[in-house]
Amino acid sequence: MEKDLTTEAKIKEAATRVFIAKGFNGCSSREIAKEAGMNVALVNYHFQSKSHLFEVVVATVMEEFVFSMIDVFKSDLPLISKTRIFIEKEYDFLSKHPDIPGFIINELGKKDKTFFERINFIEQIKETKIYDEVQAAQEKGDVRKMDITSIMLLMMGNCHFPFMAKPMIQTIQCIDDKTYQNQLTLHKQYVTEMLVNYLFPTSK
Amino acid sequence: MEKDLTTEAKIKEAATRVFIAKGFNGCSSREIAKEAGMNVALVNYHFQSKSHLFEVVVATVMEEFVFSMIDVFKSDLPLISKTRIFIEKEYDFLSKHPDIPGFIINELGKKDKTFFERINFIEQIKETKIYDEVQAAQEKGDVRKMDITSIMLLMMGNCHFPFMAKPMIQTIQCIDDKTYQNQLTLHKQYVTEMLVNYLFPTSK
DNA sequence: AATTATTTTAAACAAGTGTTTAAATTTTTG
DNA sequence: CAAAAATTTAAACACTTGTTTAAAATAATT
DSSP states (O other), rough: OOOOOOHHHHHHHHHHHHHHHHOOOOHHHHHHHHTOOOHHHHHHHHHHSHHHHHHHHHHHHHHHHEEEEEHHHHSSSSSHHHHHHHHHHHHHHHHOOOHHHHHHHEEEESSOOHHHSOOOOOOHHHHHHHHHHHHHHHHHTTOOOHHHHHOOOOEEEEEHHHHHHHHHHHHHHOOHHHHHHHHHHHHHHHHHHHHHHHHHHOOO | OOOOOOHHHHHHHHHHHHHHHOOOOSOOOOHHHHHHOOOOHHHHHHSSSSSHHHHHHHHHHHHHHHHHHHHHSSSSSSSHHHHHHHHHHHHHHHHTTTTHHHHHHHHHHOOOOOHHSOOOOOOHHHHTTTTHHHHHHHHHHSSSSOOHHHHHHHHHHHHHHHHHHHHHHHHHHTTOOOHHHHHHHHHHHHHHHHHHHHEEEEET
16 A cells, blocks of 8 residues: 655655544644654645645545536537536446545635635636537527526535435434445436436437 | 623534534534634533534434434325425525535545444334335336336435535536526436436336 | 523633744855 | 755644633522
8 A cells, every 4th residue: 555655745644644534624734744654843844834734635525526527628529428428427426535525515614715716627628618518509509598607506515415424324323334435336327317308308 | 792691502503503604513612612713622521522512413403404304205196206206405595504415425425334323313213114115116117117216316416416416517617606506406406307207217 | 480401601711833033063265 | 065945844833613610790599
């Protein structure tokens, strides 16, 4: 598991794990250092401060987070296929990183806006021209006419929420990890069908 | 605004505000005391510990949170109406308390399971017999045949996520509070239509 | 009114926080 | 190899943390 990473990389890796699991306020610099097998002072030597390390971690996680999205948006497929593949890829990614959506939404909700804006992923999405593509399809009548914000909410909500709500749903329904994972595979199909039917009314 | 509440009530009220806004680890006992206009020692005098105060707050918030749900489940309406009213009431409640879903999902995801189970709201939901009602309707063919977990995920996800993701979406879309609020009113209609169409295939 | 119980206060506690320092070590450079 | 630079270390810094204490103030009881 442990590669011969540089000290900086080791700290960043450990910090990512700890921050995602416990949040910025839920852990200490010493805990991160210990997780990385390093001295506390090295955290600040390489990353100036806990806050700065956090920003670096968030930026990297966000990048990873939007990478697969961007990839789908840029592809040369009809919107209906993009929708299906988007959901497929999101569930894939989230199965491997189930705590990331909650981490992003919750940790960043508490920080100031400027923090959010410093991480430039909005431009990246805009550059894919996905918005224009959707609008064009709406004018042609292929896609249901609704605000892009609502489309985002439908897509992201139905992909991310099942992972964010995992602990709650598991407690309510008294089901273990394995069962919940299987449930998610099923759920992905439902979500795909529901969203495709709703967003592309003429498709069936 | 400030009623002549008891010290205990004042502390609990302040703690609720602060905990929801900043999370358990994001605030101190002193901050809660200050928000309540009280001495620090009073927090522990009346609530033993910060942790215990947190549990009391969570229990109350959860109760409030599931109260409107339970109410709809128990009503003597056809499932399709219950669905519509459920969504309506959730959006109503969440407009007033937008930070609660994120608070519950995130703060409780980090605590141990026993903590979650100590708050008995699962029984309350079961007592409404909503599960049996859904199952009966599924056997009659009125409701799409899918696991109750998936139905919960669809309902809750499409209600809660738009409020949880508010800071993120606002940053991505560069929209202010007022605009987002209006967007949510629209979104509620979309969600209702989409979910009703999907869950009740024979309805149209 | 005097006594008891409850509530509130300021101060202190030990432990933990992010961060800095200055010396020791390792690595790189000339 | 010696000098300089970069890295790592242990220790300390000032500050905040949750919690406790013991005295003061208030309320309730007899």
